[in-house]
Amino acid sequence: MNCWNVGIIGGGPGGLMTAYLLQKYATVPFRATILEASSRLGGKIITNQFAAAPVMYEAGAAELYDYSVVGPDPLRALVAELGLPTTPMDGNKVITAGADEWEPHAVEALEQFDRRAREWMSPWQFYDSDWTAGECDPLDRQSFQSVLAEILDDTVRRYVQTMIHSDLATEPHLTNATYGLQNYLMNDPAYMRLYTIDGGIERLPQELARRIDAEVLFDHRVRRVERTPDGCVRVSSRHGNKPVEREFDFVVVALPNHLLPTIEWGGDALADAMRRHHAHYNYPAHYLRITILFECPFWRKHINESYFMLDAFDGCCVYDESSRNGNDTHGVLGWLLGGDAAARLSRLSDNELVAMMLDSLPSYLQHGRTEFVEAKIHRWASAVNGMPSGYPTRSLDTRHVPEPTRHPNLLVVGDYLFDSTLNGVLDSADFAAEWLAAEMGHRANRSERRTKTR
Ligand SMILES: Cc1cc2nc3c(=O)[nH]c(=O)nc-3n(C[C@H](O)[C@H](O)[C@H](O)COP(=O)(O)OP(=O)(O)OC[C@H]3O[C@@H](n4cnc5c(N)ncnc54)[C@H](O)[C@@H]3O)c2cc1C
Missing domain, CATH: 3.50.50.60 (FAD/NAD(P)-binding domain)
Structure with missing residues (x-):
């Protein structure tokens, strides 16, 4: 069976909760990689x-x-x-x-x-x-x-x-x-x-990190995200002076809204969707x-x-x-x-x-x-x-999948999509993890059916 590659950008509570919940919900094998800009996990819990x-x-x-x-x-x-x-x-x-x-x-x-x-x-x-x-x-x-x-x-x-x-x-x-x-x-x-x-509240991300089976790339600041010709997502980061590129079947962007414009979103469709997503929550x-x-x-x-x-x-x-x-x-x-x-x-x-x-x-x-x-x-x-979940409030799908047509495998997770709190970022991570688990399962079933009919 295929083993899906899932990239998670940001090792704050949102990224860690997504990895933890995906581990619980997934019914097919997957490999998770967390790309974290700093040298620690936990984000704004310190x-x-x-x-x-x-x-x-x-x-x-x-x-x-x-x-x-x-x-x-x-x-x-x-x-x-x-x-x-x-x-x-x-x-x-x-x-x-x-x-x-x-x-x-x-x-x-x-x-x-x-x-x-x-x-x-x-x-x-x-x-x-x-x-x-x-x-x-x-x-x-x-x-x-x-x-x-x-x-x-x-x-x-x-x-x-x-x-x-x-x-x-x-x-x-x-x-x-x-x-x-x-x-x-x-x-x-x-x-x-x-x-x-x-x-200390930092025990929460520490405990999550201890239970997550993921590769964690510290000091990897993500600079660019784009779709590859075969529909995967390429994530380019910098590790010291070294550029690093990874390709994933699914990517979760677990960053606060104000940091989304620090990433270059490759291709007109994604760049435009991320600009509109950021503007909707820009308070x-x-x-x-x-x-x-x-x-x-x-x-x-x-x-x-x-x-x-x-x-x-x-x-x-x-x-x-x-x-x-x-x-x-x-x-x-x-x-x-x-x-x-x-x-x-x-x-x-x-x-x-x-x-x-x-x-x-x-x-x-x-x-x-x-x-x-x-x-x-x-x-x-x-x-x-300052005005979480933006105005007007959007459906959960629209909140989490900014460009569903060409990038249905690129999700965002954040407290700003709910109420600006850890409860909100957990709700968001839960939605993304369930969505990913279901999608990985469907895709695995589809490719299994194709193999059988050949
Ligand atoms: C002062 C303060 C007080 C707060 N008080 C509370 C409270 O009492 N209760 C509560 O529920 N919530 C509180 N919050 C909100 C809470 O901190 C957030 O809900 C939570 O941290 C959001 O988690 P996150 O993972 O989305 O973002 P973050 O915690 O910001 O984590 C994002 C992670 O992404 C990393 N990163 C950034 N850019 C990149 C990049 N380009 N590439 C790779 N990694 C990157 C960062 O280093 C960080 O580790 C408070 C926030 C602040 C600032």
């Missing part, structure tokens, strides 16, 4: 350590979303299948400048907004929303800014914006009402809960992470949760990184800035950023500045998508 002390922090993805309260959750199931222990994360505190006690009319305005959000989408509709295509909600056409503008009370509007700004990673006028409201509802445990992986959004190691967790008397929100930098999330791995020798706070503030401040020096983060702490935590030990900065400009 669990790092400080130099001054063996204390961990998350430099990229920092939380996993758990939908199992509503229905089956494939990511939760995958984490369990890989035997990774988890811990729930929580955080309800939103620290805004101004009065701590709200006037009754402000409380009423927040309750009204909250009611409206829930009436718009139930936990089940929220859970199911990534899978609907074609029929768009009228809120898809409206900006989230227009929803915020309907909140007449300034304090409440600022509170809601602070709560979700770092989740959106973009500005309210640059995304739609649907995405904004979904991110607001995510704070309600009836819709979704948060958790982390003990010992660049930005993150900036500043993580600081302190001698001790000086904030715990006031705040004892996995994270809290600050209204500085248009709304940012501050993670108590030291709470996630049971570290009791030091304290670690990680600021996650999103949107314009992240893009703008990324240009500042590390020292300037650290000073700004310390300044952003409320007055009752300012004494903690003296506990500073070390800081790590991670700049993630354009690395995520």
